[in-house]
Amino acid sequence: MRTVKEVSRLTGVSVRTLHYYDAIGLLKPAEVTEAGYRLYDDTALGRLQNILLFRELQFPLKEIKAILDSRDFDPSEALAQQIKLLELQYQHIGELISFAREIQKKGVRNMDFQVFDTKRMEDYKSEVKERWGGTREYQEYEQKQEKAGDSAEAGRRMMNIFAELGALRQLSPSDRSVQEKIIALQNFITDNYYTCTDKILGEMGKMYVDDERFKRNIDKAGGEGTAEFVKRAIEIHCAR
Structure with a gap:
């Protein structure tokens, strides 16, 4: 067993x-x-x-979770798929x-842009996704993606929630109107990404401050x- 560190x-x-x-x-x-120490076998x-191999291949976290949680997930088959994608990426x-x-x-005289074509990789990625598409977990992921619509639009809507929270900064984080926005944020994440429990929301609240990229964008x-x-508003929400 290994500790998280x-x-x-x-x-x-x-x-x-x-x-x-x-x-x-x-x-x-x-x-x-x-x-409370996490141990990993x-x-x-x-x-x-x-997870790391799929991340190298630009699979989103929620998509990776849907694949790995599939009841018929075969690690050896997945590894073969990952190798094929890495070979395509290497080429x-x-x-x-x-x-x-x-x-x-x-x-700069060569105007042939075919070298930028990634269709073969994208086609094979689609095959990998379809391989796990019949499972309950992947169907749930697909349903949420369909409901969310355009991912860029979902991101903009989430930033709008942060903008609305920012407009309430003169209030106490425990104020009812602030807490309603926190609930709206939690529901938005659940509806568009993954089930956002209080535990997940609490972890995300920490990341919003600790991760400089999140902090800067928010x-x-x-x-x-x-x-x-x-x-602070999330901490109050999760403590209730």
């Missing part, structure tokens, strides 16, 4: 990210001690390897390097201090 050192995945994976149900520890590390990168060197050598949407304000 040991897993972080072994894999290069931050402790914060491992906590987040636990919160959203993507990677649960094998055991949690009475003191070889099975959990094997799942983490699959594509090699072609891009050759293309760039040709430009460097002869100047403060940009709602004004300086919005991320910290949202975190």
Whole structure:
């Protein structure tokens, strides 16, 4: 068994990210001690390897979870699929390097943009997704994606919620109107991404402040201090 810090050192995945994976149900520890320490066995590390390989191939976390949670998930078959995709990616990168060197050598005269075509990779990705498409878990994921519609639009709507929370920064985080917005945020995440329990929401509240990218984007949407304000409001919500 390895602690979360040991897993972080072994894999290069931050402790914060491992906590987040636990919160959203993507990677649960094998055991949690009475003191609250997460412990990971070889099975959990094997799942983490699959997660990292799919992440390298640009699969979204919610899609990875739907695949790994499939009742008929076959690790050896998934590995073969991952290898095939990595080979396609490797070939594509090699072609891009050759293309760039040709430009460097002869100047920007080659107007052939076929080298940027990633259709083969995308087609094979679709095959991988379809392989697990008949499972209950993947169908749930697809239904939420269909309901969410355009992912960019969903992201903008989420930023609008942060903007609305930012406009309430002069109030106490415990104010009823603020707490209603927190509930709206939680429901939005559940409807568009994954079931957002209080535990997940609490972990996300910490990330909104600890992760500089989240903090910067949220403060940009709602004004300086919005991320910290949202975190405190979430803490109050989860403590009730």
